[in-house]
Amino acid sequence: MNQKIAVIGSNSFSGAHFVGFCLEKDLSVIGISRSKEADSVFLPYKNKPSLKFQFHQLDLNHDLNHIMDVLNRFKPAFIVNFAAQSMVAESWQYPEHWFQTNVLSTVRFHNAIRNCKFLEKYVHISTPEVYGTCAGHVSENTHYNPSTPYAVSRAAADMSLMSFYHAYGFPVVYTRAANVYGEFQRLYRIIPKTILFFLTGRKIPLHGGGKSIRSFIHIRDVVDGTLRAALDGQPGQIYHFATEQSISICDLVRMVAEQMKIPFEDNVEIEDDRLGKDTAYLLDSSKARLSLGWADSITLDTGISRTIGWVRDNLDALKRLPIDYIHKP
Numbered sequence: 001m002n003q004k005i006a007v008i009g010s011n012s013f014s015g016a017h018f019v020g021f022c023l024e025k026d027l028s029v030i031g032i033s034r035s036k037e038a039d040s041v042f043l044p045y046k047n048k049p050s051l052k053f054q055f056h057q058l059d060l061n062h063d064l065n066h067i068m069d070v071l072n073r074f075k076p077a078f079i080v081n082f083a084a085q086s087m088v089a090e091s092w093q094y095p096e097h098w099f100q101t102n103v104l105s106t107v108r109f110h111n112a113i114r115n116c117k118f119l120e121k122y123v124h125i126s127t128p129e130v131y132g133t134c135a136g137h138v139s140e141n142t143h144y145n146p147s148t149p150y151a152v153s154r155a156a157a158d159m160s161l162m163s164f165y166h167a168y169g170f171p172v173v174y175t176r177a178a179n180v181y182g183e184f185q186r187l188y189r190i191i192p193k194t195i196l197f198f199l200t201g202r203k204i205p206l207h208g209g210g211k212s213i214r215s216f217i218h219i220r221d222v223v224d225g226t227l228r229a230a231l232d233g234q235p236g237q238i239y240h241f242a243t244e245q246s247i248s249i250c251d252l253v254r255m256v257a258e259q260m261k262i263p264f265e266d267n268v269e270i271e272d273d274r275l276g277k278d279t280a281y282l283l284d285s286s287k288a289r290l291s292l293g294w295a296d297s298i299t300l301d302t303g304i305s306r307t308i309g310w311v312r313d314n315l316d317a318l319k320r321l322p323i324d325y326i327h328k329p
Helices: 013-024 064-074 095-113 149-168 190-200 219-232 249-260 286-291 300-313 315-319
Strands: 004-008 028-033 053-057 078-081 121-125 172-177 204-207 238-241 268-271
Touching (some): 004 064, 013 028, 013 219, 064 095, 121 219, 149 172, 190 204, 190 249, 190 315, 204 249
Parallel strands (some): 004 078, 121 172
């Protein structure tokens, strides 16, 4: 079997973890991202130096021909695409940027790779945001009901891919995971941000009082499922990766405070909720468990403990880095 994997968006939190996971499995990997490699404090694969990894700084919006040159030389059997404009709240400010990257440039990319004879499977990392607010556990055949520019742009690309699958037999497999967290995550995400704020004496804001219900899953479990989807997933299928545990954002922050022995009430502040934020989406992951043999293995309590340890161990470096999301068109 061709053991080559191309990771688009390898500089992202999930993409970088996936690169590291594949290198552990002795796979040959190329990474492609629009920005230069991030600070090593955010790149887990830097702990696994390998001659089987090469990084290319290329942008889907501007460098498609160059990206195709790289792919045609490398000839990966699997392409896994994590690349997207991914912030929900900020998508209201510049929706055209989200549609440019997540729809137009992404569809151009799909159209370019659909004729690659070496491609056995294309894994598209989607998002449960496409479902909007849902009751109960959300199955893979739930109708799309996106409520933000980000979610609409992701749903559009997903539907375009399904048309490619039906028209051309394009070997696409979709994955969706909600509220992924863990070590090496960027500081604007809720868990590392909460830990950093608690360690540096700042109050963490709880939008809408932190009432939203989420199911958090550790990144290690997600990348394990992603590789299983690449190797064993059936084209045209969607796979959810989620735990059975759900928790409010408020209780999540309280859990972090308890582990760090920080007074919860003294270190949070209530703010207005964000526009278009979904109240809850809890994913049904039974398909991945049954057909891919996947199972989550890291509890939320353990995952938070590991993330606290990572922030503590890298506190001096993290304090020098931006906390807020910085938008790039």
